Amino acid sequence: SNPPVAPEISSSVALDFVLIGRTSAFLLLHQARAERFFRSDHTNNWAVLVCTSRFWFNYRHVANTLSVYRSVKRLGIPDSHIVLMLADDMACNHRNPKPATVFSHKNMELNVYGDDVEVDYRGYEVTVENFLRVLTGRLPPSTPRSKRLLSDDHSNILIYLTGHGGNGFLKFQDSEEISNVELADAFEQMWQKRRYNELLFIIDTCQGASMYERFYSPNLMALASSQVGEDSLSHQPDLAIGVHLMDRYTFYLLEFLEDIHPASQANMNDLFKVCPKSQCVSTPGHRTDLFQRDPGSVLITDFFGSVRKVEITMETINLTPHTETALAYVDQLPVAQIIHQKPKQKDWHPPDGFILGLWTLILLVFFRTYGIKHLKHIF
Amino acid sequence: MAAVEVEKQRGRSAAVAIAALVIAAGIPLWWKTTETYRAWLPAARISELEALQLELRVEVEVVFARGTLSPEQQKKVPASRMREQQQQVDDKTGLKFTYETRFRTATVMEEDALNQPTAAEADHALHTLTETSCGSVVIYIIPEASALLPQDMRVYVGRSRTALLRSQVASVVGAGLPEVLAALDPQMEQVLQTMSFNHQDVTAALTDRLRPGLSTRDSLADSMRAFKSSPGYEITFSLLNPDPKHHQLHWDVEAALDAYIYPLLHKMAPVANFSVDSQILYYAVLGVNPRYDASASAYTLSADSLAHVINPVEARLGSNAASSNPVLNFLLYVPDSLHSPLIIRNDQKQEVASNAFHSPRWGGIMVYNVDGAYGNDTQFPVDIAIDMSRVMGVFLSQLRLMLGFQQTGAPPGFVLEAAGREGVAEWELDRLLWSRSVENVATASASITSLAQLLDQIANIVINDNIAQQVASAVTALQAAVAELEAGNLALALEHSREAISASERAFFDPSLLHLLYFPDDQKFAIYIPLFLPMCVPILLSLLKIFREVQQHRAEKRAKRD
Numbered sequence: 001s002n003p004p005v006a007p008e009i010s011s012s013v014a015l016d017f018v019l020i021g022r023t024s025a026f027l028l029l030h031q032a033r034a035e036r037f038f039r040s041d042h043t044n045n046w047a048v049l050v051c052t053s054r055f056w057f058n059y060r061h062v063a064n065t066l067s068v069y070r071s072v073k074r075l076g077i078p079d080s081h082i083v084l085m086l087a088d089d090m091a092c093n094h095r096n097p098k099p100a101t102v103f104s105h106k107n108m109e110l111n112v113y114g115d116d117v118e119v120d121y122r123g124y125e126v127t128v129e130n131f132l133r134v135l136t137g138r139l140p141p142s143t144p145r146s147k148r149l150l151s152d153d154h155s156n157i158l159i160y161l162t163g164h165g166g167n168g169f170l171k172f173q174d175s176e177e178i179s180n181v182e183l184a185d186a187f188e189q190m191w192q193k194r195r196y197n198e199l200l201f202i203i204d205t206c207q208g209a210s211m212y213e214r215f216y217s218p219n220l221m222a223l224a225s226s227q228v229g230e231d232s233l234s235h236q237p238d239l240a241i242g243v244h245l246m247d248r249y250t251f252y253l254l255e256f257l258e259d260i261h262p263a264s265q266a267n268m269n270d271l272f273k274v275c276p277k278s279q280c281v282s283t284p285g286h287r288t289d290l291f292q293r294d295p296g297s298v299l300i301t302d303f304f305g306s307v308r309k310v311e312i313t314m315e316t317i318n319l320t321p322h323t324e325t326a327l328a329y330v331d332q333l334p335v336a337q338i339i340h341q342k343p344k345q346k347d348w349h350p351p352d353g354f355i356l357g358l359w360t361l362i363l364l365v366f367f368r369t370y371g372i373k374h375l376k377h378i379f
Numbered sequence: 380m381a382a383v384e385v386e387k388q389r390g391r392s393a394a395v396a397i398a399a400l401v402i403a404a405g406i407p408l409w410w411k412t413t414e415t416y417r418a419w420l421p422a423a424r425i426s427e428l429e430a431l432q433l434e435l436r437v438e439v440e441v442v443f444a445r446g447t448l449s450p451e452q453q454k455k456v457p458a459s460r461m462r463e464q465q466q467q468v469d470d471k472t473g474l475k476f477t478y479e480t481r482f483r484t485a486t487v488m489e490e491d492a493l494n495q496p497t498a499a500e501a502d503h504a505l506h507t508l509t510e511t512s513c514g515s516v517v518i519y520i521i522p523e524a525s526a527l528l529p530q531d532m533r534v535y536v537g538r539s540r541t542a543l544l545r546s547q548v549a550s551v552v553g554a555g556l557p558e559v560l561a562a563l564d565p566q567m568e569q570v571l572q573t574m575s576f577n578h579q580d581v582t583a584a585l586t587d588r589l590r591p592g593l594s595t596r597d598s599l600a601d602s603m604r605a606f607k608s609s610p611g612y613e614i615t616f617s618l619l620n621p622d623p624k625h626h627q628l629h630w631d632v633e634a635a636l637d638a639y640i641y642p643l644l645h646k647m648a649p650v651a652n653f654s655v656d657s658q659i660l661y662y663a664v665l666g667v668n669p670r671y672d673a674s675a676s677a678y679t680l681s682a683d684s685l686a687h688v689i690n691p692v693e694a695r696l697g698s699n700a701a702s703s704n705p706v707l708n709f710l711l712y713v714p715d716s717l718h719s720p721l722i723i724r725n726d727q728k729q730e731v732a733s734n735a736f737h738s739p740r741w742g743g744i745m746v747y748n749v750d751g752a753y754g755n756d757t758q759f760p761v762d763i764a765i766d767m768s769r770v771m772g773v774f775l776s777q778l779r780l781m782l783g784f785q786q787t788g789a790p791p792g793f794v795l796e797a798a799g800r801e802g803v804a805e806w807e808l809d810r811l812l813w814s815r816s817v818e819n820v821a822t823a824s825a826s827i828t829s830l831a832q833l834l835d836q837i838a839n840i841v842i843n844d845n846i847a848q849q850v851a852s853a854v855t856a857l858q859a860a861v862a863e864l865e866a867g868n869l870a871l872a873l874e875h876s877r878e879a880i881s882a883s884e885r886a887f888f889d890p891s892l893l894h895l896l897y898f899p900d901d902q903k904f905a906i907y908i909p910l911f912l913p914m915c916v917p918i919l920l921s922l923l924k925i926f927r928e929v930q931q932h933r934a935e936k937r938a939k940r941d
Contacts (some may be wrong), residue, residue: 043603043740076690080698132893140890150703153587154603154740185837185894191886192829194587262687310685311604312725313735313743315776315786316804319639321768 005298012375023039042156045306046149047072049256050131052163052172054088054123059243060234062090063104064162064204065248066112071257072158073116075305083134083149085121085345086162087173094206104246104254120147128178135159135186137195139295153194157301158202164368167228168213184214190268191217198291205250206231209285221291221298225249226282248280262305320342391928394921401918412469415839419846424833424854428824431588433817434475437575438515441567443491444485446522447546452556456482466578472588472821474581478571479867485519490703493519493543498795502537511540514869516574518567526624533569533792540778540804542570566814569790572807576813580785587825604739606782607782608818608882611652612782614640615742616774617696617766622715626749627760629709632657635767639775643802646875649873650815654704658697665712666691669721674906675730677720680746685723685736688744707781708742709774711765713883719750735773743777745770783811812873816864819876823857826883840894846886853882 049072051065070085091102091113102113103203122132134149135141151157163170169177190196201222208224214220214306225232234244235251246254252275260266272286272295288295301307426691461926492504511517521527521543528535528545536541547562571773579723606612616636620628636655644653665688668676680688698706714721722732737743746769753761781784784807789795798804827850834840860875897905 041603043738076687078690078694080693094899129893132771133890135886136893138890138892145698145703146426148703150705152607152705179899181899183892189833192833193826262690287823306690308686308689308738309603310689310736310738310743312682312723312731313733313737313745313773313777313780314731314736316733317772317775317798319764319768319772339803 034311040156040198040302041154041294042302043154043309044151045081045156045158045303046151046272047076047077047079047158047160047343048134048149049082049158049160050085050126050162051087051163052126052170052343054173056086056093056095057243058163059090059102059241061162062088063102063112063246065160066102066117067088067104067246067250067254068202068257070119071248071254071260073261074306075257077302077304077306079268080146082118083120083147084118084127085131085134086119086123087126088123095242103238103241104251112370118146120267124173126173128172128176128182131172131178132186136189137193137303149195149345151195154197157196157199159199160204161211162204162247165203165207165211167207168210170203170205180211180214183211184216187215187220188217191219198293198302202253204232204247204253208232209287212287215287215290216242218290219292220287221268221295223289224285225275225280227285230282247331249275249282249284252279257300257343258305260300260304261302262307264299264301268272268298268300271300333373380662383626385716391925394918394925396885396919396920401914406881415841417834417840417842418844420831420842420847420850421832421854422831425549425850428854428857429828430471430555431821431861432473432475433820433861434477434865435576435581435813435817436477436479436865438512438565438867439478439480439571440515440517441480441481441563442483442485442489442517442519442521444521444525446524448484448518448556448559452559453484455556456484458482468582468585469589472585473579474585474781476576480567485761489519492916493525493527494519495527498535498537498543498794501543502535502539502541505541506537511805512868512870513812514575514867515540515807516571517541518541518570520563522546526785528794531792532794533566534794535794536570536574536800536806537804538796540574540867542574544570550779570810573790573793573795576810580810581817584814585821586817594610604780605742606707606781607682607704608815608822608880609651609705610827610877611654611702611708613698613704614653614655614778615696615698615706616655616657617708617710618905619692619710619712620659620661621664621713622717623661623760625759626713627762628659628713628749629762630765630770631767635771639768639771640778643775643778646801646803646808649870650811654702655914660695661726663692663712665696669714669718677722678714679722679724679730680735681724689738689741690742693741697915705717705740706742706779709777709853710744712743712744712746713749713763713765714746716750720748721746722748732777732845732910735775735777737777737780740781742781743774745773762796777938779803783814809869811865812869816860816869816873816876819880820857820860820864820874823853823879823883826880826887827853827857830883830887832913834892837894840892843891845902846889846892849882849886849889853879853886853900856882 003124007316047069049065049069051061053061065084066085069082072082073079081266082119090096091100100113101111103111106110121134137149139148149157161170165171168181168319171177187199196219198219199221201212201215201220203223204225205211206226207228207230209227212220212222212224213228225251235246235248237244256271256274268288272284275284277283291298443453448456459479459481462478462480464646465473466476468474486506491507492508493501495501495504505519509517519541525545527543533545537543544566545561546559549564616632616633618628618630620626636657642657647653653736665680667680667684667687669680672679692710693708696708723734723736725731733745733775734748735743747765749763749765751863752763768927779802784803784860796804798807830850834842856875856879860872863869863872864873
């Protein structure tokens with residue numbers, strides 16, 4: 001914009017200042033927009049949520065996973081980008097006094113099951129092998145799209161594991177275990193194939209910090225609910241249902257996430273403060289040395305939500321309207337020629353020649369063989 | 380006594396025989412049965428791939444029209460010239476750009492073609508004369524006084540692979556041929572950077588091999604926007620009608636796809652396979668509430684709220700569950716009658732001409748206002764036919780961005796001919812093919828080298844024969860692709876690079892490559908000790924006893940001798 005020519009110098013100078021101020025503000029806004037575009041390198045979000053324990057008394061692990069699933073869906077990640085693995089069915093368990101519900105708070109305040117839950121791996125399909133296959137992408141070709149992690153090099157992935165664990169391992173289905181070395185190797189294979197841009201790993205088990213000790217791939221951030229040697233404790237039992245409903249760490253994590261909305265600016269430092277020792281009894285830990293960005297600049301919605309980057313389409317292509325003649329059906333065959341159908345017989349007609357001849361033959365043969373005297377039994 | 384001695388001898392020989400059997404037969408048998416089957420991989424050829432030296436060769440033909448060179452200069456024109464540029468991207472990847480330039484004067488037919496009134500017609504006439512191969516560039520030098528280009532424009536880039544360059548030679552009076560060529564060089568360089576590859580594009584295409592953080596901001600935006608090279612893509616066109624009670628929408632999407640989109644997809648057939656489908660969604664609402672702006676008497680969506688529009692809609696879109704190819708979604712949203720018209724405002728609060736926005740690696744959304752098609756007292760629902768040419772114009776430009784054609788930023792003094800019916804010019808397609816071939820080569824080589832490294836590191840992964848075969852074929856195709864790039868055959872190079880990348884992906888993601896359970900060393904001991912210890916202890920003790928007896932015997936013999 002050209003600065004206007006004004007007779008008095010003072011007013012022109014003032015106008016110049018205003019205009020410079022506006023252009024610099026415009027430049028700052030443009031730069032801020034560009035900065036926001038580049039603050040994080042991801043274009044899509046994925047979540048892999050795994051509950052690894054079965055049996056009714058491990059109700060709280062399923063409730064943990066479903067609470068995180070609920071938050072992640074609420075903040076925008078669609079079902080097609082969530083791989084939910086639940087090792088047992090608590091909602092329709094025979095021992096559930098309130099069928100089709102999974103509560104996360106005592107007095108049945110919050111039902112995290114609902115009718116919009118898409119479980120991708122259920123029951124005995126939740127194994128170490130399937131989990132590693134999902135992470136590394138080595139699935140058989142017949143696996144449907146909903147069971148695959150189709151991330152690319154600009155995907156931010158959230159991985160949440162919960163169950164029973166120990167020093168260096170996590171128990172799956174009460175019969176097998178995954179070790180921290182295998183997990184670290186799986187993440188390294190994901191990095192080699194550029195299957196993630198940044199990865200947030202949250203684990204809520206006993207001695208959870210041991211599971212992230214062995215990571216060595218870049219762009220990984222990890223949180224655990226307890227240190228090595230400590231147990232993660234459950235929150236509160238519900239006397240009507242009869243089991244503990246949630247684990248402490250995930251309970252306070254859910255409380256924290258309920259305050260987050262898609263445009264929220266809360267960052268990872270707030271997430272690290274969730275569930276201090278006074279509330280959790282165990283000491284939550286985190287690991288950020290492999291992460292390139294400063295955790296204070298990482299938004300919660302970078303991992304838990306799915307805020308898309310958007311650009312206005314500035315260019316269009318001018319296309320001449322294509323005058324297409326309406327499809328003429330003159331060349332088509334009549335329907336009766338296309339569909340060969342016998343006309344339906346409405347009246348009863350006597351049986352045709354073939355059937356009559358067949359029965360005559362049968363009768364003739366019978367009477368020839370056994371003699372004509374049997375005829376009286378028939379007539 | 381002798382019986383005891385015989386027994387002892389028998390015991391000794393039994394112990395020695397058992398020990399011999401265990402060591403000679405048992406240990407090799409145990410080793411053989413507990414080893415994992417690993418087929419042989421061509422490790423030497425794979426390690427060669429780690430250091431990639433790519434050479435890209437462009438064949439340039441420079442044609443001098445009448446009036447650009449004096450007759451003596453015409454006789455001295457060199458037949459060809461080679462120019463090389465070396466660039467070391469990082470310690471393992473090197474690039475060499477070779478421009479092989481051939482000079483000649485224009486033929487009579489080409490002179491006739493250049494005598495057309497406008498540049499577009501000249502370009503069309505020239506296109507019918509010669510057949511240019513994929514990846515090559517033809518530059519016609521026209522005299523300074525030529526009227527084909529407007530006065531301030533120096534270069535015209537046509538729809539196929541030709542460019543018209545206005546020579547500056549008349550300004551340099553009495554110049555010899557070397558000066559003329561030297562004056563042409565920077566301009567030709569600029570033309571080649573626009574029409575063929577430039578260094579930033581190629582470096583951006585190599586990101587798979589490079590450590591993160593090496594690419595610039597602009598190339599990062601471009602690489603984030605376009606999909607990565609994939610064997611196939613799924614494109615879905617959706618019509619969102621939130622108000623079927625008032626609007627009865629008719630869109631002839633099949634005819635529009637035939638007319639506008641399929642030509643582009645057919646042109647891109649060497650790059651990837653495309654599958655297209657369409658759907659109509661009723662009662663689908665945007666996730667944000669538009670604000671009413673009285674000054675424009677319309678509802679507005681600001682640029683900030685656009686980011687939150689996509690997620691609620693995406694949850695309801697159907698997709699093809701059969702393939703794992705990336706999906707591009709193009710949504711046409713017709714606002715309901717209560718919120719019509721709906722316009723999109725950019726950051727500067729200005730109206731956007733296309734009324735559309737796109738999200739990188741996802742697709743685009745266009746808002747189509749129909750409030751002008753009916754008045755207040757029409758009978759609802761109103762039949763509305765959507766103008767597909769306008770809609771497809773927007774979708775086509777968004778599709779081009781998603782597929783990797785950069786936004787056409789013409790350098791100063793250049794006139795770029797708008798892409799015609801097919802949606803993309805030949806040289807734009809060539810640019811995409813260059814970057815896709817380089818990207819495929821980089822990705823395939825990175826996959827193979829990391830797979831080899833992985834298989835080396837994790838000792839208990841079974842390598843089947845089919846994996847070894849895939850890797851071998853991937854390596855062969857990769858070397859062929861690099862050779863074709865060196866020779867300048869772009870189409871063949873792309874084909875080989877696609878073969879290489881599909882073979883390497885199949886090898887890397889083969890389901891059989893899951894490593895067997897990891898056993899820490901203490902667990903391995905815990906398994907083997909109960910098996911082997913009860914067997915080995917008696918053998919070892921008896922061997923020790925035999926050894927001690929032999930020692931004793933020898934000592935006695937020595938004592939007896941002395």
